[in-house]
Amino acid sequence: MTSASIVPDFWARRFTLGDWNARASVRASEHTYLLPSDLEQQLQTRHWFPPAFLPYLNHPSIKAAGQSVLHRLSANHLVYFLDYTTLLEHRIVNRSVETIVHGELDVSIPQRMKTAALQLYTDEGFHALFSNSLAEQIAAHYGITQRPVTPQRITRLHALLGQTPDRHKALAWFLVGFVSETIIASELLDVCRDTLVSSVQDMLRDHLSDEARHSRYFSEVFHYLWLTLTSSQRTFAAKYLVEIILLFFEVDERWLKDSLYSAGLNNASVADILGGLTGAPAVVLRARSGAAATLQALRSAGFFDLRSNQQLFAQAGLVDE
Template sequence: MTSASPFPDSRAQRFTLGEWNTRASVRVSEHTYALPADLEHQLQTRYWFPPAFLPYLNHPSIEAAGQSTLHRLSANHLVYFLDYTTLLEHRIVNRAVETIVHGELDLNIPQRMKTAALQLYTDEGFHALFSNSLAEQIARFYGITQRPVMPQRITRLNALLAQTPDRHSALAWFLVGFVSETIIARELLDVCRESLVTSVQEMLRDHLTDEARHSRYFSEVFHYLWLTLTSSQRTFAARLLVDIIQVFFEVDERWLKESLHSAGLSAACIADILGGLTGIQAVVQRARSGAGATLQALRNAGFFDLRSNQLLFTQAGLLDG
């Protein structure tokens, strides 16, 4: 049995993706995302992935190895990111969307919210398609064959979801989607500021255009949902949100070790790089920097009006004391 809408009718009307028919990349983008004919020339001044997002590229051993090694490691990361995105969109985000579309949440679903969820579901399928297409092209270009079947982040999220009691399962799926969509919009915005290979730039910009709307949508739905939750549901949600946010900023150590090894780096160099990226403090630092949109959405929903939630997030290092 679903509860009545917690918002006035005028507020409930906000759950749309706004001119989706004329703005969503799946409907209007003319990009093919094919690698450019002048790729070698572009790589003299452009990157596969922004070096600022891969701080280990500044390691003396990598700098000494030269531009070709930097490009190969960046390409490795991009293929990994695109493979991960394909899985995330299909198996995580769209599963979260299904909880809205099919009434799995204990919530009165306004028709506009359901329609927008179906549109978002379509967007994510297209994102998986163009992510996979570009990943395959880059993998062929470099002969990348060692691609993990399941990135660590997906494995960790699946483990969190598997541990969830059945009564909270739909809520847990929605919360994972909420965190994912509010984080990725910020990530893509920062990535798109860099000078990248044109096909990569086009794909990321199209993705960002969609994800900016998705982030707003998930934030609105979270606010709508938060007002309906019972005390026990709110306690569960708060604890799970801390775990989910931390998972999104962990490093896939196994994959990164293999990527660095494939570039011919020494074991000592690899150990030095991993040592600077792993550990709870490094995770918390990245989360504080990258989860700003998620934390703001929580504030807007009144999540931190509960002192217990402020304390929980402060103890986890996600908020200042």
């Protein structure tokens, strides 16, 4: 039997974002996220985006082009990332949160879970605001005009959700939010370890502070839901999670190609760079590392206690057999 009625009462005491009123960036941050007056000086020792996340910057043709090209490509990526974040927060994560707030999951939702979801919804709106504000400043600084671009990931997620049977639609939306929030918290932690332009560093650290709580919240809600799902819902969720996780680590080839061409790279260099980043093995390798927090949340919820789920994820290359 799988029913909300058998879920232990202690769950009702969880699902909180803590002292949200005092700590959420929407309330607490004093940062303006304005580009610094000494930007050019900072760029001598700081980055727009961590080079470790942009391995193609090590390509000989880019290194030979000099620092100005490297900075421009990093700025291109940061603007793309910020525009993506704005869309993700509004059109994906907050839509996922709505399934909790408005009872779309057809599960008994504790009041604390709803309250925290509404707080999280407010956070995400502010994340979209400051992401857009910083993107506009950097785009104006470099004269980046080919935006906003709808990232491939957003397009693919909407297509995947659009193909989902109605009976699983709300669960699908929640699962996308769960994967997104557990992945982005890990990504931001890694990004914040680098030395970035001061306003970018401030914004990403404020974002990380919120997303760490969001990741924990979504992990708890997933655990709660997992205990209530029927056998058919669990089967759907397992297969869907594999698709979502892998999708999050695909490369947006069209955008990257345009970015590289805008920096003056030739066809051979662009093809060489894309060849090293695309293809199923590269996607799986990135996913195994980048989705570590998501996979740990699944383990904690008992997801892999089902042998079939362990085998499914192992066949996809996401975990060991």
